[in-house]
Amino acid sequence: MLRFFIKGLIRDRQRSLLPIIVVSLGVMLAVLMQAWITGILGDIIDFNSKFATGHVKIMSQAYNDIKDQKPNDLALMKASDFMSKLKLKYPDMIWVERIGFGGLIDSPDENGETREQGPAMGMAVDLLSEESHEVERLSLQNNLVRGELPDSYDEVLLSEVFSQRLKVNPGDQVTLITSTMYGAMSITNFTVSGTIKFGAPVLDRGGILADISGIRMAMDMEDTVGEILGYFIDGEYDDEKAEAFSNLFNLANTDPDDTFSPVMVKLSDQDDLLSGYLDMVGYMQSIIISIFLAAMAIVLWNAGLLGGLRRYGEMGLRMAIGEHKGHIYRSLISESLIIGIVGSVVGTAIGLFFARLLENGMDFSDMLEGSTMMMSGIYKAKITPETYYIGFIPGILATVFGAALAGIGIYKRQTAQLFKELQA
Amino acid sequence: MKNGTIITIDNLVKRFPIGGGHFTALEDINLKIETGEFTGLVGPSGSGKTTMLNIIGSLDNPSEGDVIVMDTSMRGISAKRASTLRKQHLGFIFQTYNLMQVYTVYENVEFPLLLLKMTSSGRKKAVLNALEWVGLTDKIKSKPKQLSGGESQRVAIARAMVKRPQMVLADEPTANLDAENSHHILRTMEKLNKELNTTFLFATHDDKVIKYMRRIIRLEDGKVVADNLVKN
Numbered sequence: 162m163l164r165f166f167i168k169g170l171i172r173d174r175q176r177s178l179l180p181i182i183v184v185s186l187g188v189m190l191a192v193l194m195q196a197w198i199t200g201i202l203g204d205i206i207d208f209n210s211k212f213a214t215g216h217v218k219i220m221s222q223a224y225n226d227i228k229d230q231k232p233n234d235l236a237l238m239k240a241s242d243f244m245s246k247l248k249l250k251y252p253d254m255i256w257v258e259r260i261g262f263g264g265l266i267d268s269p270d271e272n273g274e275t276r277e278q279g280p281a282m283g284m285a286v287d288l289l290s291e292e293s294h295e296v297e298r299l300s301l302q303n304n305l306v307r308g309e310l311p312d313s314y315d316e317v318l319l320s321e322v323f324s325q326r327l328k329v330n331p332g333d334q335v336t337l338i339t340s341t342m343y344g345a346m347s348i349t350n351f352t353v354s355g356t357i358k359f360g361a362p363v364l365d366r367g368g369i370l371a372d373i374s375g376i377r378m379a380m381d382m383e384d385t386v387g388e389i390l391g392y393f394i395d396g397e398y399d400d401e402k403a404e405a406f407s408n409l410f411n412l413a414n415t416d417p418d419d420t421f422s423p424v425m426v427k428l429s430d431q432d433d434l435l436s437g438y439l440d441m442v443g444y445m446q447s448i449i450i451s452i453f454l455a456a457m458a459i460v461l462w463n464a465g466l467l468g469g470l471r472r473y474g475e476m477g478l479r480m481a482i483g484e485h486k487g488h489i490y491r492s493l494i495s496e497s498l499i500i501g502i503v504g505s506v507v508g509t510a511i512g513l514f515f516a517r518l519l520e521n522g523m524d525f526s527d528m529l530e531g532s533t534m535m536m537s538g539i540y541k542a543k544i545t546p547e548t549y550y551i552g553f554i555p556g557i558l559a560t561v562f563g564a565a566l567a568g569i570g571i572y573k574r575q576t577a578q579l580f581k582e583l584q585a
Numbered sequence: 586m587k588n589g590t591i592i593t594i595d596n597l598v599k600r601f602p603i604g605g606g607h608f609t610a611l612e613d614i615n616l617k618i619e620t621g622e623f624t625g626l627v628g629p630s631g632s633g634k635t636t637m638l639n640i641i642g643s644l645d646n647p648s649e650g651d652v653i654v655m656d657t658s659m660r661g662i663s664a665k666r667a668s669t670l671r672k673q674h675l676g677f678i679f680q681t682y683n684l685m686q687v688y689t690v691y692e693n694v695e696f697p698l699l700l701l702k703m704t705s706s707g708r709k710k711a712v713l714n715a716l717e718w719v720g721l722t723d724k725i726k727s728k729p730k731q732l733s734g735g736e737s738q739r740v741a742i743a744r745a746m747v748k749r750p751q752m753v754l755a756d757e758p759t760a761n762l763d764a765e766n767s768h769h770i771l772r773t774m775e776k777l778n779k780e781l782n783t784t785f786l787f788a789t790h791d792d793k794v795i796k797y798m799r800r801i802i803r804l805e806d807g808k809v810v811a812d813n814l815v816k817n
Contacts, residue, residue: 162699165692172687478683481644482697482744483672485665 163495170496175471177500180464184504184560185511187457188552192512193542194453195551197519198446200543206398206428208361211298212284214428215257215390216398217407219247223420224387228431231261233342233380233387237423240386247389255392257295260285260376262387264339266319266369268327277327281337283369285376289314301357301370307331308355314375316354320368324356331355337369341381349379360539391425403427457555462563490568497564498557505556512552516542591752591784592618592641596650599636599807610636611807614650618786620751623778625787625795628804634788635756637804641786642675642754643667655751672700676745676783678755682737684729684744690716691725694743701748715747716740719773735766739773746777752784759791771797 170177210216220228224235237243240258247256262283270276287293288301288311296302301310306321308331317337319329329335333353341347351371359365377383393399407425416422429436479489522541597614600607611633618624626634639645640652640659644667652659655674657666671677676697684693694715698708716722719739729737738758745753755774759767775797778785787794795801803811 165688165696165699168692169685169687474683475685478679478685479696480668481642481671481677483668483670483675483700485668 166492166496167499170499176496180497180500180560181504181507183460183464184457184501184556185508187453187460187559188505188508188556189512189515191453191555192509192548192552193515193519195446196512196516196542196544196548197540199545199548200519200522200541202443202446203543204539204541209432210390210392210398210428212359212361212364213261214431215388216393217254217391217403217410217425217427218431219389219391219410219423219425220387221421222415222424225424225426226420228388231263231387233260233262233382233385234344235421236260236342236382236385236387237389238385238421240384240389243423244386244389247391251391253394255294255394257293257298257390257392258287258373258386258388259390260373260380260382260387262339262376262380264337266323266327266367267336267338268329269334269336277329279323279327279367281323281367281369282364283337283339283371283376285371285373288370288372289374299370304357304360306356306358308353311354311372313352314372314378315351316372317351317375318355318357318370319353320365321356321358322365323367323369324353329353337379339380341379342385343381345381347379347381349375351375398428400427400429403429453555458559458562458566460559460563462566464563493564493568494561497560501557501560502553504560505553508556509549509552513544513548516544516548520544589620590617591620591622591655592616592786593653594637594641594650595653597637597640597647597652598649599633599640599645600648609807611640614807614809616802616809616812618784620784621778621782622800623775623785623798624800624802625789625798626802626804627789627795627798629790631806632804633807634790634804636807638754638756638786638788642677643670672697673748674751676748676750676753678738678741678745678753678758680757680760682729682734682741682761684737684740686729688728689725690721690727690729690732690740693729693740694747697744697748711747712743715743718746718777719743733766734762735769738762738766738770742770742773742777746781746783749781750783752786754786754788756788757791758787759789759794764793767791767793 219237221235221237224232224237227235244256244258247254262285264281264283266279266281267275268277286295286299288295296310301318305318307324308318311317317335319327319335324330327335331353334350335353337347337349337351339347339349357368357370359368373386377385393402404427407427407430410425414422415424476489480486519542522539524539594614594616597611598609599611600609602608614637626637628634636645640647641654643654643657643659643662646662647660650660654670657670659667662670685696688696691712694712695708698711703711713722713725716725719742721736721739721743724732724736724740729740732740738761741758745755753774758774759770762770771794774785777783787798789795798815800814801811802809803813
């Protein structure tokens, strides 16, 4: 009997091909959307964690209270000792030192007079130690536009956009005007070793990247550090794990009465905007998939109703021959299940194909020129295990639900009425 | 097939609700039909022929009175019992053939046997037999759209007869056929009636059909106005 119905299903294109196309299209969109949103979300987390937040960040409590101002006067003291203890106590984490700073970059002309000036947003990282992996973590080599990476404490990288605005080329000298951690004015010359494209408009506008030893000297921050970033060893951010870890750390290390005692803050708690954005993207993902599920169910319900109307004659005939209503209803559901499965498989395959193409990303940097968010301008899709099955949920559910709703119309119809329609 | 009364109609009344009131389609019908009859319910449109056929075929219920078909009362019959009765004992032939367009002639005729869960070999034998009765063994792989009207109705007859039902209900079976095809169809049904002793009950107002009937029950405005045996 099932073979008989499958044969009919395959031969009747309005019953098979059309619904399969509808389901495939819907599933393809769901799969692509999931991969795209996951990719963007993952990129935002990845980008922020690498450049600014880590998976967790340790600061002094006082620094944390006004961390947006990069208050290096509130930095952690005895940094090397603290780092050694961290590495010893938490060997399954990767720990790196960072100093964030702001200032003015002055590019002099041939007479040493100011030619151009611009506000800079700087980041000092460990570029020179042998054990450091910051160059790889920040993909500096890949993002180098001109020149080369710093190989000395008095060399810096400028963002390409910033270097053009300052009319500075690799090899030129620039002056960083900032303040030491004790509040004194600091004027330090650096050589621009190269220019870089950070990939985030907010950094590309005025970014400067220096080795941490050079900045320590310039800002009088010997053996102090503004922020210590921690990364899970598998490289994947896990909010629950980060929450548990930071609670444990803070219980052991944070003294509520000592504002200079360290405090650990997980990624999603560091930035209200980022946290809100991550939440929003999560909600959006659920909402879009729910709306999509409902919309597709309505479309398929209508398709089922239209198909059902077209098949009232067949239903009446089958009932006249002796098929029970319940059997007809179940056969409609079975048909929709087959269509749902085939449509979901086809849609997932097509969705994965396009997601694979989008794994390289699309560049929206131009559109994000004014953005203040720390996010990559290149939006990539990311295929996760979820991508392989997410489309089956709306694909099968909506198809079966649509057929079930349409079938109720047939089920409720009186036998004699169907019989009359059969004769019409 | 043993002889005896196959249908007993006892004070049958059928009303349909219309607006706030009712329309009486059948009123106080009393009839008996014996096994092996070749009988026509004859009358103009709206006389109640199809309504009576539907009730006999367990597709509709009486409003009052009762119709007993093969010892089964149609009064309050459950949907499941009705479908079992139709599946096992009744065959239907329609004015518009109602073949399933996506299936071949063979598959259309095979369908009632699938519902009876017959074996594949049993189905094949029965389908080929049925198609032989109606002279369509050369068309088993054809689709309904490749057939003429007469051929389509012969397929419908084969489909109705393939399970060897005790009774076939035919509603205006020749309405869409020309004279030659109508006679061909009727001769086929007459032959099956005689060879297999299957009861045939027609609803018709076509004179070509009426000529073949051995009993004519004339309906007018929902009432039996004449019930005559015909000597051929």
